[in-house]
Every structure is written in C-alpha cells, then in structure tokens.
Amino acid sequence: xxxxxxxxxxxxxxxxxxxxxxxxxxxxxxxxxxxxxxxxxxxxxxxxxxxxxxxxxxxxxxxxxxxxxxxxxxxxxxxxxxxxxxxxxxxxxxxxxxxxxxxxxxxxxxxxxxxxxxxxxxxxxxxxxxxxxxxxxxxxxxxxxxxxxxxxxxxxxxxxxxxxxxxxxxxxxxxxxxxxxxxxxxxxxxxxxxxxxxxxxxxxxxxxxxxxxxxxxxxxxxxxxxxxxxxxxxxxxxxxxxxxxxxxxxxxxxxxxxxxxxxxxxxxxxxxxxxxxxxxxxxxxxxxxxxxxxxxxxxxxxxxxxxxxxxxxxxxxxxxxxxxxxxxxxxxxxxxxxxxxxxxxxxxxxxxxxxxxxxxxxxxxxxxxxxxxxxxxxxxxxxxxxxxxxxxxxxxxxxxxxxxxxxxxxxxxxxxxxxxxxxx
Numbered sequence: 001x002x003x004x005x006x007x008x009x010x011x012x013x014x015x016x017x018x019x020x021x022x023x024x025x026x027x028x029x030x031x032x033x034x035x036x037x038x039x040x041x042x043x044x045x046x047x048x049x050x051x052x053x054x055x056x057x058x059x060x061x062x063x064x065x066x067x068x069x070x071x072x073x074x075x076x077x078x079x080x081x082x083x084x085x086x087x088x089x090x091x092x093x094x095x096x097x098x099x100x101x102x103x104x105x106x107x108x109x110x111x112x113x114x115x116x117x118x119x120x121x122x123x124x125x126x127x128x129x130x131x132x133x134x135x136x137x138x139x140x141x142x143x144x145x146x147x148x149x150x151x152x153x154x155x156x157x158x159x160x161x162x163x164x165x166x167x168x169x170x171x172x173x174x175x176x177x178x179x180x181x182x183x184x185x186x187x188x189x190x191x192x193x194x195x196x197x198x199x200x201x202x203x204x205x206x207x208x209x210x211x212x213x214x215x216x217x218x219x220x221x222x223x224x225x226x227x228x229x230x231x232x233x234x235x236x237x238x239x240x241x242x243x244x245x246x247x248x249x250x251x252x253x254x255x256x257x258x259x260x261x262x263x264x265x266x267x268x269x270x271x272x273x274x275x276x277x278x279x280x281x282x283x284x285x286x287x288x289x290x291x292x293x294x295x296x297x298x299x300x301x302x303x304x305x306x307x308x309x310x311x312x313x314x315x316x317x318x319x320x321x322x323x324x325x326x327x328x329x330x331x332x333x334x335x336x337x338x339x340x341x342x343x344x345x346x347x348x349x350x351x352x353x354x355x356x357x358x359x360x361x362x363x364x365x366x367x368x369x370x371x372x373x374x375x376x377x378x379x380x381x382x383x384x385x386x387x388x389x390x391x392x393x394x395x396x397x398x399x400x401x402x403x404x405x406x407x408x409x410x411x412x413x414x415x416x417x418x419x420x421x422x423x424x
Contacts (some may be wrong), residue, residue, distance in 0.1 A: 087138035094142060098344060102337040105330055112343055116351075123277060130263050136277040144298075147345055148173050151305060154338055160312040169308070172301030179294040184279055188270035188286030188410075190253050258395070260370050271409065273362075274369040289410050292363075295356045302349045309342045361388060366395040366402040 072080035101111035119139070126133050148169070156166055246255045251268045255261070260272035262282045269284035276283050276291070283291045307319055313335045314322040323346060330336045362369060367381075372390040375381030381392045396402060 084134045086133045086135040089135065090139040090142045094139070094146060098340055099337065102330075102333060102340045108336075108340050108343070112340070112347065115344075116347055126277070132264055132280060133277070134280055137280045140278050143344075143348065144173060144176065147305065147341055150338065150341055151309065154334055155309055155312050158312055160315065161308055165308055169301060169305050172297060172304065176294060176297040176301055179290055179297055180279065183283075183287045183290040183294050184281050186286045187272075187282040187284035189284075190248075190251070190255055190259050190268040190270055192251075192253060258368065258371070271368060272370050285409050287410075289407065292356075292359055295352060295359065299349060299352055299356060302345055302352075306342050306345050306349070309338050313338050313342075358388065362390070363406045364399055364402055365389070365391045366397060366405065367392050 072082055075081045097111050097115060101108035119136075122135065126135070151169060152166070155161055246257070246259075247253075248255055248261050248268050250261060250266070253268055255268050256270060258271045259268055261268045262272060262275050264275050265282050267282075269282045271285035271288070273283040273288055275281075279291070279294075281287070310317075310319055310322040310326075313329055314326040317326055323343065326339060328335075329339045358369070362372060367375075367390055371392060371394075372381065375390060375392045376383060376387065381390050383390050397405065
C-alpha cells in the first residue's frame, strides 16, 4: 500500500512538473477562474497570492502597469497621452477631506492631524523605493490653485477684502508659478565626457562593457579610460582617493567637486543639494537660487492670504489668536470651510518655513544638504542646535562670501568644463 501511495505521489509530482514546464515554455494552459500563474510559472490558487508577498507585489505592479497604459487623455499633438496615476489622488482627496473637516470641529481636528501623517508616510514609502512620483508636485500645485479658488469664490464675495488685496494675492500666485517653472527647467546636470579622460580610476566588475550608464536619459558607452589602463598594464595601479570618490560608476562620468549622483533622477548634478519631491526634481547649482526664490514667494503669498482669510472669518479676534480661538466660525459652512483651509495652509506654511530656515543656514555656512548629511554620518562636521546648524568648515568663506558665491554660482554652470589635469 505504501508502494502504491509513493508511486501515486511521484506521478503527481511529475504531472505538476510537466505543467510548470508547459507554462514556462509559453504553451497554452487552461486555468480555472480561481487560479493564476505565479512567478515560478506554476498554477496556483488566487488565495495563495495573499500569502506570498512577492507574488502579491508582482500582481499589483502588473495591474498598475495595465491601468497606467489604459488611462489616457486626448492630446492635440501626437494622439492620446498617458496619465500618471500619482497625480489623481490629490485632486480627489484634498477637496473631499477639506469639505469633510469643515462639517465639525472634531472632524477638522482628525482630518488636519491625519492628512500630514498620510503625506509623510507616502514620502517615506517613495523615498525607500527611490522612485519618481508626481504625487507631491500635484499636491503642491493643486493646493495652491484650490486655495486661490476658494479665496476668490468664498472670501472675496464677503466684502471684507478689497480689490487691491486680491490683486496682491493674484500677483503672488503668478510669480510663484513662474519661479517654479524656472526651477524645474535644469538643475545643472554634469555633462558626459566627450573625449577620453586620462584618469587613474580602477574599473572593476561594476564597470563592465555590458552595463549601461544613465545621464539625463542617455547612455554613455565611453570606456576609453579603462581601455587605456588595461593596455598600459596598469591594472594593479592604486587609484587616487579623490579620483575614486569623484568617479560615478552609474553615469560613468568624472564629477566635479561638490557634485553628486541622484539615485531618483539617475543623473549627476553639479553642487547637488537634495532631491525635492515637491518639485519632482533635483536642486543643484543651476536652479538653487530659483528654488529659494520659489520658497520665499510662496511663503509670502501664503502668509498674506492666511491673514486676509482670518480677518474675514474672525474679524473680532487678534490675528495671532484667530487660529486658536474663533467663536462661531462653525455656525456657517462657508466660514468653517475658509477657517479649515486657513489651518491647512498654516500647516503647509510651517513645514516650508522650516525648509527655508534650513536652506538659509546652509547657504550661510556654504554647505549643501547632501554634504551636511554625509558629514554628520561620517562625524566630520560640527553640529549645533539639534542638528539644525551643520558647519563642515571646508568651503566656508565667511557669511558675505558664502552668499556672494551662492548668488553668482548659477552663472558658472556653462563654464564648468572638467579639465583633464583635475582628474589625474
């Protein structure tokens, strides 16, 4: 009996292997309505997908890819274009949550507490995945546009706001958008090496001929430096530490001092400060000034708009206390909605004020955000005020000299051609 059971088991395993082989070879296999083909090419029950995280991730990724490919909008040039699904949630969730928060004080407290938490969770999730997303840019643009829309349709008709004040808010919004567009144009990508570079970088398995380099969406197959080293019999030569640190194995370029590689954008950027998710681009030498200008314009417009809204819905309260105490604001839905939007704008403004303070401090010490993180990790910098001030003492030229260099560095991007003598 045991022999019979063993033979039946072996025959069953053989049948399963044949089915898996047919699936892997691309033969047509009839699946039941509750079955699917897993990543190993085997038939499996749909419920088993929930027990296998990798299969579940693969399935969800395939569904997301199909949906992305199917969601398109008509376009005047080139037919229908794909729509990035990450721009849709802010367009739906933000108005819905703000209108929900305006119904009652407790709902407003819950929504305005949970909304920043959800945004932070999604930020850390995408930061861990190192992938690009338009969610934050869509949220920023739609928040600015929706707050302006409510200001025009709800606050201005009340009669408490003059036409001159509306004009000032409108000018602030337009200037902010112009500065944002200019910021997204070019962060200052390190150009590809057009000529062979006589460097002494050791090329190991990470620089094989089959690997591809990414720099602004272009591939670089220049391996003249490695070929020159091999042909001269200098494989065992020890490269200089500075050359080894400045060589990017992904882009295959020799980076100038203070340049860095962004793993999200896949390019090397001159004087890389950080990758900003709110503009979906890097902040580097070419757009750092306009990025700072965008922050300043947005904060000035936001603070001025918040003050006008609070003066309209809470005219009897002092401006600094109106956010904390505004009696009777929930008696009318219109005033409750304006008050909720003022709170939402205040939360966003508070986060950007912190970002602006960090930027001003770093510029005053001639330190980029990337250099500050590396220095703190390697314990080579002096940190004060709970890590808010990080001074590496490497590039600082004094307060005035640091700001002069920052305000003029964008004009030097085109002149930063890497000389061969700097790479030896």
